[in-house]
């Protein structure tokens with residue numbers, strides 16, 4: 141740990157504020173220069189876009205169009221559904237040719253519902269309305285931002301409108317994440333170099349919405365041009381400070397950057413908001429600027445296309461652009477390439493299919509080559525050397541978690557704070573036994589999530605089942621109550637009749653009295669029978685109403701039976 | 711006077727029935743072991759264990775009248791949990807009991823005659839509809855117990871296995887080469 145720390149201090153550059161350093165971290169080869177030299181290139185209009193309806197963390201959007209519809213650029217085609225959700229829009233004008241499951245960039249390789257749009261070449265847009273963000277009611281402004289489809293562009297794609305809720309004003313510091321610590325990726329670097337002023341306008345909106353006193357922009361010190369550009373754009377604004385942080389993966393982790401810049405430690409299982417800090421990615425600030433200043437929904441993003449391609453660089457492409465077209469824009473994959481990664485080499489995943497489109501979550505496509513990405517050597521047993529624990533920026537004990545995750549003892553794995561693991565991959569990177577530790581942690585986490593889902597479903601089923609039983613019981617009871625009331629009524633009537641009969645003993649011979657007596661006897665018998673029926677369990681002698689119900693059901697059954705017989709007969 | 715007495719007697723009978731029912735109901739619920747066992751059971755309410763629902767099975771286990779390996783929806787995992795809870799050795803699922811992949815019931819809207827029989831059979835009220843109207847199953851609430859299949863007079867209900875999608879997909883158990891240490 142001390143070795144790591146001193147290395148970090150030595151590598152740190154002049155910073156204007158007190159430095160804090162997190163434990164662990166690694167120095168993988170950056171490969172940033174492969175793609176960071178050329179300016180951002182905007183892709184030309186394509187003839188076909190595939191827009192996934194789920195591009196953020198949370199509930200998929202509710203589709204608003206169907207095959208055959210014509211759409212305009214910026215038209216909402218998927219509406220936010222539930223709270224954690226944000227809208228999706230048409231990237232250009234044209235015709236919806238299909239709403240169907242289609243390949244998407246996801247580690248599962250599974251298809252997800254997408255809107256396929258054939259462009260009409262006109263690129264006509266709906267009317268964009270800039271937002272008067274200084275004067276709009278805060279909740280109205282958040283709803284507008286949700287409907288403009290804003291989600292975090294750093295890779296987590298959490299709906300931005302939720303994070304822009306000050307929740308009682310506890311947030312005093314806004315952190316802009318420009319660290320971009322993952323190797324190969326340079327889209328934020330280019331964005332900061334080229335569009336610093338626009339980013340800062342987005343930052344101003346965030347600051348206004350959160351009521352944050354201070355804005356800290358953290359950028360790793362391997363991006364001097366970006367730091368300079370952002371400092372120039374920030375100018376004399378005293379509330380905004382651009383801080384160069386030492387290049388050490390994963391300084392761009394939310395908790396890590398928060399600690400680096402403020403010294404505040406996010407509690408276990410908590411979020412940075414618990415310590416008064418909200419963290420946004422640089423790209424999100426840029427998108428927010430476009431949303432409020434131009435009224436433009438999230439329609440495109442900058443994505444790094446790098447690795448084994450002819451012209452690696454950064455490309456501004458509309459969401460829904462197939463990866464194949466992105467690769468083509470970068471001159472195509474060179475011979476000998478062996479697959480693609482979405483995201484960086486530390487946290488990204490393999491992409492199976494070039495037909496998958498660009499989404500809000502995709503910040504980088506890397507074309508692999510065995511020279512750049514040698515195969516991971518076969519794993520050896522864990523020697524409990526502790527290198528993984530020393531490298532872990534979340535202060536976890538990966539070898540313990542690995543042990544239990546491997547044995548599928550998830551409860552134990554969880555007791556080692558599995559859910560504080562940010563899946564940064566530092567542990568796998570340093571492990572001398574080449575154990576793919578993070579794969580085990582991801583596996584364990586998704587198993588635990590599924591268990592939670594099952595438990596939740598079971599609890600709901602139990603409640604519903606108990607309610608049904610309660611309902612049946614109540615119905616039974618209500619029937620019994622009605623019955624009892626009736627019995628009492630009958631009895632009272634009979635008793636009154638008996639009293640009359642007793643009062644006129646000489647009328648016994650009277651045929652009228654005889655008749656009455658017979659009625660009385662019949663009533664008494666009925667009452668006796670009914671009294672037996674009061675016990676709720678008794679199903680033998682039911683009151684007429686129930687009998688009638690049963691008869692109806694039986695009749696329906698008989699009807700249904702004949703219907704079946706008829707069908708069978710045919 | 712007499713009628714008043716009889717009315718009072720009637721009310722007395724009703725209240726007695728309520729109290730009797732409540733005492734039975736609450737005596738059962740007071741047993742913490744039953745609650746704990748029930749919490750582990752999957753609540754499919756399918757009756758494959760031979761009891762009319764998860765709670766009765768839980769009660770039977772608590773009384774020592776039933777084995778812990780009778781619940782197919784819970785699977786081996788469920789047996790393991792029960793074994794842990796009761797401090798006994800886990801065992802394989804009982805003979806002839808096989809866990810099935812999670813499925814939900816679907817009503818064929820062309821054939822449903824609105825007879826309400828499935829509604830009466832569904833242990834979790836997952837079917838909505840009224841007499842003579844088309845019935846619909848709320849997929850989120852359906853436990854896949856299959857109890858609604860036999861009562862349907864026109865056989866218009868079938869089970870559909872729930873497919874994995876992007877939202878419910880799980881990372882697989884890592885498979886990687888391991889080198890033997892010489």
Ligand code: SF4
Pocket residue numbers: 521522523524525526527528529538539542570571572573574575577
């Ligand atoms: S670094 Fe690898 S070998 Fe060392 S303790 Fe961690 S898991 Fe085990």
Ligand code: SF4
Pocket residue numbers: 528531532533534535536537538560561562563564565566567568577578581
């Ligand atoms: S992947 Fe998780 S356990 Fe491994 S170093 Fe990163 S935070 Fe620590």
Ligand code: SF4
Pocket residue numbers: 751752753754755756757758759760761762763764765767780781782783784
């Ligand atoms: S077999 Fe069915 S009813 Fe019995 S405990 Fe399991 S889920 Fe519940």
Ligand code: SF4
Pocket residue numbers: 814815831832833834835836837847851852853854855856857858859
């Ligand atoms: S709908 Fe059918 S399968 Fe689903 S819970 Fe109800 S009875 Fe069971």
